[in-house]
Amino acid sequence: MRDVSIIGVGQTEVAEHWDRSLRDLAVEAIASARKDAGIDRVDALFVGNMLSGELAGQENVATLVADAAGLVPIEALKIEAACASGGAALRAAYLAVASGAHDYVLAVGVEKMTDFLTDGVTTALALAADADYEAAHGLSFAALNAILMRRYMHEHRARHEDFAPFSVNAHRNAALNPLAMYRQPITVEDFMRSPIVADPINILDSAGIGDGAAALLVCPATEARRARRPPVRISGSACATDTLALAGRADPLVWQAVADSARLACAQAKVKPQDIDLFELHDAFTIVSVLSLEACGFADRGSALKLAAEGRIGLEGDIPICTFGGLKGRGHPVGASGAYQLVETALQLRGEAGPAQVKGAAIGMAQSVGGSGSVAITHILQV
């Protein structure tokens, strides 16, 4: 199995791109990643996307992107793992290079959501849940996470405002990221005044959707020094699943797929949670950050809120998360978010995170979660 490195990264602004199509966004991110690497060659393309079929009437999205980016006749396949699709695209690119089948491979996450009414998007996002046993009964994604959050608050005697530091942290970091969608810092008071979406989840618990694309060019580690910028090694890559429906789990507050994928990726990279300098986690809702930190071993069960309250998740903390704003602050173009997380982790390790830089960052973890923790993809990146 060949070692694989990230040699180029690119990303578009996350925004309501009313005047730009999925094609335009993917092409910009790809051009930017190729320019960043300073290498022209691309042998294959893996596209992470969740909702283009439902929202834009377009499947065959990988071919679309290959065509629009002038990459025909290379191999191009779409990978879907709900909101984890962007991370899954890098996973596929990683396997293609590790196998020896290809040398220079692009992973792109792209999603175009704002041409559609909010109702349509809420329905579309519920496609990541169990259609027969959850969505058909009216459970939206916010509702599923609200169940988890209420249960967590009950079990650990937590108050809603205890979740505020996650949102405050995300917005504080997003203010440092010119590509983020929600750049205004917020206070705990703002959080508490925010309207309820699905009790107890409010708007500031929830990552807003957006349009965007992010791309990574990978190649064998042995060839990575050819690139213009310092290469970032993928030292761990893993995917794991859990039951699709929450009802299938013995304990819904144990996110086993998240735990398994992190454990496998760390074992491959030979690192422990305490070695990790930053963690781009999948903060679709504040409760997801909490459950992910606990599942991955950064906090004991029931203690992730304390981690946040003590400021340890900030850029100067011992486990910085959402350093460019996370899904909450950057915005959450669902199939693209995983690719953004990986681009941001790579930039941190290259020391190019600007005012959001985590000092001395050498080992980063990026994790994408699909469904209500039903699939998780974790990558460990190192310089």
Place this chain on the structure above:
Amino acid sequence: MRDVSIIGVGQTEVAEHWDRSLRDLAVEAIASARKDAGIDRVDALFVGNMLSGELAGQENVATLVADAAGLVPIEALKIEAACASGGAALRAAYLAVASGAHDYVLAVGVEKMTDFLTDGVTTALALAADADYEAAHGLSFAALNAILMRRYMHEHRARHEDFAPFSVNAHRNAALNPLAMYRQPITVEDFMRSPIVADPINILDSAGIGDGAAALLVCPATEARRARRPPVRISGSACATDTLALAGRADPLVWQAVADSARLACAQAKVKPQDIDLFELHDAFTIVSVLSLEACGFADRGSALKLAAEGRIGLEGDIPICTFGGLKGRGHPVGASGAYQLVETALQLRGEAGPAQVKGAAIGMAQSVGGSGSVAITHILQV
């Protein structure tokens, strides 16, 4: 790069399974493939599916299938390449094993189409075309292929009835396959009397949709002798793309992605078209069979109709195609068809094709095409 072998295959009947869900079909195919191999271990799952999001309100399909089949917590990802999704799933499984990341990997193609009105399916199938430049203008998939067929008839002075042998051959072979949807043999007269769908394409030019699932278990070639049945080696695997819209091509009758993927797969396997004993091609429409045979080097440009007229595509011919009925006779559950083609090729090479057996079959080619030739995945299998 490790050599990879197919050690187990399974498939459900292709039919209108009104009483069975996508879950049920996938689980049956997987159980059958695992039983066929006589090996319990599964490390990862790649699911080929095109339309579950649009037709069943279900994305995150790989997690669904892993969960339903009792395979949680293994890695599970969905691969989409329009109608080539089934072939793409094996491609992903192949890369995962070749890389060394996993040893025992399932590739499953599954599609559930008949719970929905025909209008819905026609619209859904058009998602494989270019949404902005083709589908938005009312071009259905039959319409796109009708344009190609009319152009072919014009350029090569062909008559509609010249295409009949492809449909007659598919139905003759399907009659030998108990899992096929359309088992009744047809005559040239039946073909000519068949109602027009999109001039000049008629119903018997067109593969009917259906429900079904097919699965393949693969592992490193070095471990394949552990299996109960003779292993089948994947000696070539390749994917290539062309422009998404027909209008983007210099010559729409040259299917470059089909040609490229076949050339790459043959080069990897070190075989030539004349070495190949059977060719499971993507006969979604008779014109697709014609263009595929010409693109892959089995017939010169304009001469594939002659190949069929001379009976050379039959089970006793020099290049048997659609030996179990093809998409036309077996039925075409779109995201599953590629997996069926691979299962059938493997059965031929194992000498287990029953009355459809191609004598002495040692090298087989299976090819899935997505869109109007915009993406193609070709595998060479050998015993």
